[in-house]
Amino acid sequence: MIAHTPTLFAAVALVATILAFCLLLVGQFNRGDNLLLTGCGLLAHALAYVCYTLFGHAPLWVSYVLANSLLSLALAFYSASLFRVRERPVPWRPIFAIPLLMLLGLISLLETVEPRMLLAALVLMLQCVLILYWARQRALHKGRAHLLLVIGAGISLVGLGMRVVAVLAGTAQEMRYDTSNLKQTVSVAIGTATVMMYSIGLVLMAKERSESRLQHLAGHDVLTGTGNRRAILERFEFELEQARVAQYSLAVAMIDIDHFKRINDVHGHLAGDEVLCHCVRQLQQRLREGDSLGRYGGEEFLLLLPRTEGEGALAALNGLREAMARNPARFAGLEIELCFSVGLWCGVPGEDDTPARLIAKADAALYLAKAGGRNAVRLAA
Template identity: 60%
Template structure:
């Protein structure tokens, strides 16, 4: 089926304009989330296709030169939007070098036919490749629908551009002026519609996926210390318990509570107390193995999980943590704030009736004993205590 080429250009321009309006509107609230850059790209895309629509009726520098420069600008904006969505710095000079190159090349070659078409295709191919490489590189979950859409949009544009290059190389450039309607033009120009829809939907979806990931992260992280919050560490405890039960391997659960923490708050203020909590959390995370888990269980209480660790190993780890804390007092402004931990420890191979609530309860009872026994010490609970 052969469509009228200027009509396809006009429809793509209209679609891009509507999408641009939606993206710019969506980007009003969060200025740096990449939506406005995506919207600007779609606007440039729409204007480029408006220029193409005038081919044959307006001067070539406008319909071809400005048109293709605007298209290159659109791809540059999509790249900027992609990087913004991923919270990456935008290398503006590198991104906008290619539209500038397009403008310069077309200013020089506008009176030629094949060289100007070749130059325009080459710059656009480079931009599509760059966009696809960045999409691939920043894909956190390579199978995400947003990344797939952008890769597909880039890939389809690339095919369209390569078809044009082949046509130019085989002497069929005469078939490709923007006001001629034939099958080759219909295929090549319709690809613009697909690209606009895929890029705009891909960018919106990518921003949505990123926001969802940020929300998931916020729901599981303690905002003060940056380590797992109570919900996350309890979920980790369930997981480790199940794993240890299935494998028949030991697990150690330690509850660490800062001694006389209230005094720090009362003497130096809550900000000083916060600084102690932050530094204690950082120290714990730094001293523990990657496979160990640590989370803020309550106010000044931390829950530590040591998978595959028996009684002796757990005591060594806990003693190491206590020694590290003793050797590295917290600092707040000019103040040096020494602090100590009491620890309740449960270790063993979890049995069929052991729930995480129950085992943490045992560690809590042991912690209470450590407090009652004078603080700054460790008490064992469960089978290991025997």
């Protein structure tokens, strides 16, 4: 089926305009999201196709130079949106230098036919390849939205490749914007599909980012970044079952920062926050890959050491305690010396052992460590 090419251009422009209006409207309420950039890209996409409809009725600098430069600008906005959606710095200059080079190149080749068609197609193909690469690089773990961008960029390469083949085969006239034939119908139909895929793909990537952020907040302590109470208890359930089934030793440590209230009273709560973050950093630097740390509450942390016997756990925790003493926290130019007490339970879990029961045992040992003068590790009976 052969469609009237200017009519197809107008249809793509209409679709892109509607999508641009929706995203620009929504993007105004959350400028930190990528929707505003995506809306700007769709608007440039729509304007490009409006200019295409004027081919043969308007000067070439409007219907060809401006049209292709706007299409290149749309791809630049889509590229920038890929960085913004993953909260990465956007390389503005390299990304938006491409449409500028397209504009200057087409102006210099305005009086030609094949060279300007080849330049426009190759530059747009380069941008599609970059979108393919960045879409895969910026894909979220288990995310699927980037597949739409990959497919959209892929079929864009097919449509642009048709133009390159036509130029190299000496049939460039068949791809004029005011010519209606099967090649043009397929090429412009591809343009319609890419508009939809780029816009929907980028919107879904924003949705995936928001969901990923919420999942992270649900399982992490906002202040320290380590696991929160819910997350560490869920991990405890898992580690406990693993140790029970495989019959290996599990070490459960309750860590409490000594004299934390005094730190808050003397240096202020902001200093106390920095002390908590400092402790987490010091601990995480010295833990094994399979160990799990979480903020249990206040200045208390729950540490799980799988496959660790009593002597090994005592040695590891005393090493952590001594390392903490050697590395004071720093706040507002001051050094705040730190120490902590630890209650430790270690053994092969039995059928009756639960996280609450083992935490209670570790907590009782922690009480003994504090009662004995603090800055110590006590092993529960």
